[in-house]
Amino acid sequence: MTTVAERDESGPPGAAGRPLLSLRGITKSFGAVEALRGVDLDIMPGKITALVGDNGAGKSTMIKTISGIWGPTSGEMYWDGEPVTARTPRDADALGIATVYQDLALCDNLDIVQNMFLGHELLTHRLLDETEMEKAARQTLADLSVTSVSSVRQLVGSLSGGQRQSVAVARAVMRDAKLVIMDEPTAALGVSQTAQVLDLIRRLGDRGIAVLVISHNLSDVFSVADRLAVLYLGTLVSSGAATEYDAQSAVELITTGDRSQHADAASPALSTDIDPEG
Amino acid sequence: MPERAPNSTFGQYLTGWAKRIRYGESGVLPVVGGLILLVIIFQVQDSVFLSAGNLTNLLVQGSVFVLLGMAEVWVLILGEIDLSVGFNAGIGAVITAILAGSHHNFPWWLAIAGGMLATAAIGALWGVLVIRLRLPSFVVTLAGLLGLQGLLLYLVNAYGTGGTIRITNNVLNDLTNGNLSPVAGWVVAIGSVALFSAATILRDTRRRRSGLVAPPMAITLLKVGAVAVAVVVLVLICNTNRGILVPLRGVPFVVPVIVGFLVSFTFILGRTRFGRYLYAIGGNAEAARRGGVSLGWNRLWAFVLTGFTAGAAGIIYASRLGSISNNIDGGQLVLYAVAAAVIGGASLFGGRGKMIHALLGGLVIATIYNGMGLLGLAASYQYMVTALVLLAAVTIDALARRGRTAS
Known part of the structure; x- marks a missing residue:
């Protein structure tokens, strides 16, 4: 197995030093096809981890496994040090894992407040409590410094791509997500919109929320990520602080799964065994 | 004054409304306009159209x-x-x-x-x-x-x-062939208009006060006024005697x-x-x-x-x-x-x-x-x-x- 184990240099010791989510030996097979092979990955609270890899490397399989679309074929997941299973999206939701898919899962015909509370509406006397929902939605958007929307009662269909992304993220944050997974958040956006979303991602990190970002765009990755994890043909070939990589080494890892030059970072690091009891 | 809600002035409200029309949320005004147009056309063609009967x-x-x-x-x-x-x-x-x-x-x-x-x-x-x-x-x-x-x-x-x-x-037949007495018609009409107005004005005022998105007072009053006028006209028409041999009136x-x-x-x-x-x-x-x-x-x-x-x-x-x-x-x-x-x-x-x-x-x-x-x-x-x-x-x-x- 070529998996390189975690070397955690980024977090200070103490609570922040303990991973929020640890994957150990995660394997996912579809019949004879092994889409993920023994992936070990730690996701730190308040850190932005970028998951990169070529098409078919297993990025989507990976986030679907974490977010409970399907369970892993084998391997363990630890949440805050406790062994957990997330075999349905509800399980993941209960843990505090929120996934913002590329299609964002928004209803264009509903307004921002209605979208942010979709499926989790606040009620008083069994009726929708629009006042409380609108207040909470505005508060969350303000906390995330999303100032570009003129009214929270605007239909989501009338928003720009970056604003839609903000609404999808705010929905996750409002529901007390501790880990937000974002699938290609900047793929369809223009320059200023991209900057808006990257800012938003940084603010999530500042609030102590762990973020796992999938992206094809390495300049976005390097501008926002604290940590990098590279998948190659279902195997996690490298992971570590983003500062250990540069554009060239990242491209090499993505395309060949190997890094010839930077031997220091590519060498197998100390394996940090995770004690499930913390 | 508390936090200012968006769309809080008349002009801003109209701008927001124009924007919604572009996204297909035109509200009821186009069809109301069409209805009025149809009524005018038919009334010009035949003056019986707008008769109470x-x-x-x-x-x-x-x-x-x-x-x-x-x-x-x-x-x-x-x-x-x-x-x-x-x-x-x-x-x-x-x-x-x-x-x-x-x-x-x-x-x-x-x-x-x-x-x-x-x-x-x-x-x-x-x-x-x-x-x-x-x-x-x-x-x-x-x-x-x-x-x-x-x-x-x-x-x-x-x-x-x-x-x-x-x-x-008889009751089943009266559903469409029977009428409220003129007085009962007024009581029901005034009662429901009062309820609707109170509920609408109260809700919008409360929303404005908590700094939530709400139409400006002028729009709220316009809406309430339009409904009240429509209801009064409706009852007036229905309470006009439309009988030919015997008097017939009521909603x-x-x-x-x-x-x-x-x-x-x-x-x-x-x-x-x-x-x-x-x-x-x-x-x-x-x-x-x-x-x-x-x-x-x-x-x-x-x-x-x-x-x-x-x-x-x-x-x-x-x-x-x-x-x-x-x-x-x-x-x-x-x-x-x-x-x-x-x-x-x-x-x-x-x-x-x-x-x-x-x-x-x-x-x-x-x-x-x-x-x-x-x-x-x-x-x-x-x-x-x-x-x-x-x-x-x-x-x-x-x-x-x-x-x-x-x-």
Whole structure:
């Protein structure tokens, strides 16, 4: 197995030093096809981890496994040090894992407040409590410094791509997500919109929320990520602080799964065994 | 002054409103405008059109289209369609007539309950077929249209005489042929306007005070004022003597019945989780599912409510004629139902539609139907004009949708 184990240099010791989510030996097979092979990955609270890899490397399989679309074929997941299973999206939701898919899962015909509370509406006397929902939605958007929307009662269909992304993220944050997974958040956006979303991602990190970002765009990755994890043909070939990589080494890892030059970072690091009891 | 809410000035509100129009949320003004235009055209052609007698007649005629349109709105919101509402309405009427007839002699309310329960169950059947077997609602309810026509023929021939079942119950007949006394009409009208005004002004004021999005006071007052004027004019017209030999005045009972349906259905769609989920499913079913919304149950209830409302429409239809016959044209009624909803502003593509749309669209159809009848134009013209209005409405719907997705 070529998996390189975690070397955690980024977090200070103490609570922040303990991973929020640890994957150990995660394997996912579809019949004879092994889409993920023994992936070990730690996701730190308040850190932005970028998951990169070529098409078919297993990025989507990976986030679907974490977010409970399907369970892993084998391997363990630890949440805050406790062994957990997330075999349905509800399980993941209960843990505090929120996934913002590329299609964002928004209803264009509903307004921002209605979208942010979709499926989790606040009620008083069994009726929708629009006042409380609108207040909470505005508060969350303000906390995330999303100032570009003129009214929270605007239909989501009338928003720009970056604003839609903000609404999808705010929905996750409002529901007390501790880990937000974002699938290609900047793929369809223009320059200023991209900057808006990257800012938003940084603010999530500042609030102590762990973020796992999938992206094809390495300049976005390097501008926002604290940590990098590279998948190659279902195997996690490298992971570590983003500062250990540069554009060239990242491209090499993505395309060949190997890094010839930077031997220091590519060498197998100390394996940090995770004690499930913390 | 507390935190300033967006859209808080009149000008900003108008800008926001213009923006919503571009995204197909034009509200009710276009159809109200169209309705006024139609009224002017018909009045110029024939001065009888705006007489008290004719307008009251138009209201009663329109009530069937309005209720059928409301029935259709439930499923249209989901992006589904129910082509069987015309004959389902007929079934409701037949069962109510049979239950209230000399055979069983049920009291009127039990007969109505029986009829509407049956049509709701038929709606549930379509719902189960569409949801569990994943069949297109278009095909399921097309089969339903044929099947219910057969069932209706069977029931009328088995229980009726000469191809009709007469309605003998007085209360059922009075639904459309009886009137509130002029005084009672005023009491009900003033009471409901006062309630509506108080609720609207109170809600908007409270929202403004908590810094939430709310229309400016001028818009709130304008809305309340328009409704109050409309209601007063309505009661004035209905309370004018329209009798020819004996005095006849008062608001037909069916008017408060329709308003009751309008208010309660609007409440369900706007204030409950169920209503919110219908819009969410119609807008983006996958997003609703990921949010944890049960697609199956909510869709099923929409089909049930479509059947339920269709039953009410059928009972009103039969009340007006005093009987239900086996030559009821359910195929044409369903076209009017869909037309009423879409002309009013509901979308065939799902996610958009309100009960008020069915009310306004139903009135448009009743106006065309009534006005062209007054002008002595053949049915051929009525169909063609209704077709044009429907085409115009669908075109606006499609263009608005394109405007939304193009952004």
